[in-house]
Amino acid sequence: MKPHTNQLIGKAILDALPTRPLDSNKGNFGSVGILGGAPGMTGAVLLAARAALHLGAGKTYAASLSSGITLDCMQPEIMLLDPSQLLDTALTVLAVGPGLGQSEQARQLLESALKNPAILVLDADALNLLAASPDLKNLTLARTSPTLLTPHPGEAARLLACDTKTIQRDRPAAALQLAEKYCAWVVLKGAGSICTGPGKEWRINTTGNPGLSSAGMGDVLTGMVAALLAQGLEPFAALQLAAYLHGAAADALLLQGIGPVGLTASEVMLEARKILNQRAI
Template sequence: MKIVTSEQMRQIDRECIRRGTPGHVLMENAGRAVAEEISRILDPINQKQFLILVGPGNNGGDGLVAARYLHDWGAEVSVYLCSPRPKDDNNLELVQQRKITCIDVAQDKELTRFNELLASADCVIDALFGTGKARPIQGVLAQVLDKVTQVKKKNAGLVVFAIDLPSGLNADTGEVDPVCPLADYTVTLALPKLGLFRFPGAERVGELSIADIGIPAELAADIAIELITEKWARDALPKRPLDANKGTFGRVLAVAGSINYIGAAYLACSGALRVGTGLVTLATASSLQPVLAAKLTETTYLPLPEADSGIISSEAVTIIGQNLKSYHALLLGCGLGQSESVSELISSLLFQKNLPQLVLDADALNTLARIPDWWQKLAGDVILTPHPGEMARLSGLTIAEIQSDRAGIARKYAQEWQKTIVLKGAFTVIASPDGNCRVSPFANPGLASGGTGDVLAGAIAGLLAQGLSLFDAAALGVYLHGKAGEVVKDTLGDTGMLASDLLPVLPGVIKQLREMTKNR
């Protein structure tokens, strides 16, 4: 599913209308879809009090349609007109014909009726502004939204729905007006908007759902950024033939671990195994091998010479090079450390010819960042998995610059460097050298802890070894990792979540995807 800017959405709307779908039909579809989603979430809706805040444009029209359906399905609905509506507004007329309570702010100067309706409401629906709002919200509109926020602070049971996006949230940048409400749920229309995945706006969205309003998917075919969906992830899973052997599911060689980061090697190899890799070999410092073998019983080992205790020697490059040809993916960097010998090893290994597909994480990225024009020297198929700090070192940008436009920055450098980039963080971004980009639907503070990136790097390498393309392996690894995080969060919460908690959950996430019905 594509992610659009406000201008792209307007162009798609116009083209849909030009092809024969009237605007009023799109509005009817939108309002009904919103009402259906609200009914699903708040079921049963009868005897619940709904207050719908209606603005001046299409977003307000969507709210009026939703009001009509919610009323017809048994809800107690009140409409509050916060701005003048067109005199020939058919949706307003249909609301009035049903004797739905409809208050015009022009006749409620002191907001007395508004305050009464808000005090008795179970649910407020924000239908004030959609993608077209760019100016600051002022006057009575600001007062209304501020009042909703104040009442919600005192009444935790008040549910706030936003149509398309919370009013005052910039659909492109994620910037927010001071009175932008904190929605519990946002029902975005047709396609998700880029600003919903950018901060600080993303914190105002609540639970996001996407309503189909009848716009053909082909109209968004040329959009470069897409949201990773459950359906896409299911379809991308590697096949598991009944007559398979371990060679069928690929071989990963992980060069990982050091005396201070033994766990990184364990987590990375386990991540690869838990997504179905046939064979994982850990190349690590020889003194660490017995320690890890007690924990990682399914992994084979390639003990390497040491420069110091638990630190791989640069001389290990020869041994690694001699063993590469039997592997489909090489994972390099997790927990290696930044000693001089390790940096020499990484530099020597990366610029060899005939390397398998590469996944570079952590200390491999830190070493790259110290090599001038590294992207011109690093050939072959490569996935980079930086967090914002590592991306800053690789690109020379500040973390703030990267975080201000994560998708744009990832796309720019994926094309410039001709490497697949996984820019980790809330709503992880995966960018391909061809300019295409995928965005994870997950933002989970529980994943902001040591070791979760090692699990992710291992999962990506494992999927790559099973035959997925670089872009698909990176995106599917991110999705499975993020979904596993959601499962753990639902069980334990997002405080105290460990990277190792993800490992036993990953196979269950894959199983659940495979069991999805084909018509979803």
């Protein structure tokens, strides 16, 4: 089959990555912070942080709005802070949204995050809060470092004040509109994720399968995008490589009989690490 003109060639981005120098140290691979986790959704922030760690971030921090969580017992490498401490930490990339909720505290934290000099990735409830507030939109437009948005079609519809059907009718057009409206880099998720940015160029990802239609997969994608940005990839390349690896991991697991039914987000991040290490950054 002839490749689509706008088909994302993830393998080419992967093959072009430089290998890690022998004398590298953790400071060379960036610091990622993940902010989210309202009560009942701490899992979302941990999934994103674990994905950032496994995809190669030099240091990974996380902060949850649910009080009292000081350690990820499964992944003690992650440094768990209070939200205010996280926002005072020097970060290469800050990702806000997984399980964040839409409380007043969440809104205030997002407002501070939008003023943070780190590269910013907005997902899930950060996108819902942004969609509901002209003030937060103005802060987004005023940012001087890159902003990336990772909406699923439901979140994209809220951001563009339309319905999900309209988004799905012309997904490239919707992604381009989002990039323009928020002056941001965008991955519009779902089967055939669309990656685009302010330059109007767009790519469609062809990896992935319905095994990915399960809760937590988007949180893992956010952590993966953050890790690739922290290691120096440009926003457009980071979005494309993350979408490619996320889908390719699910496809590889399918061939092993893991999925589509019962595939978990935790399995996807480990398989994505394996594929990334075929050409380690």
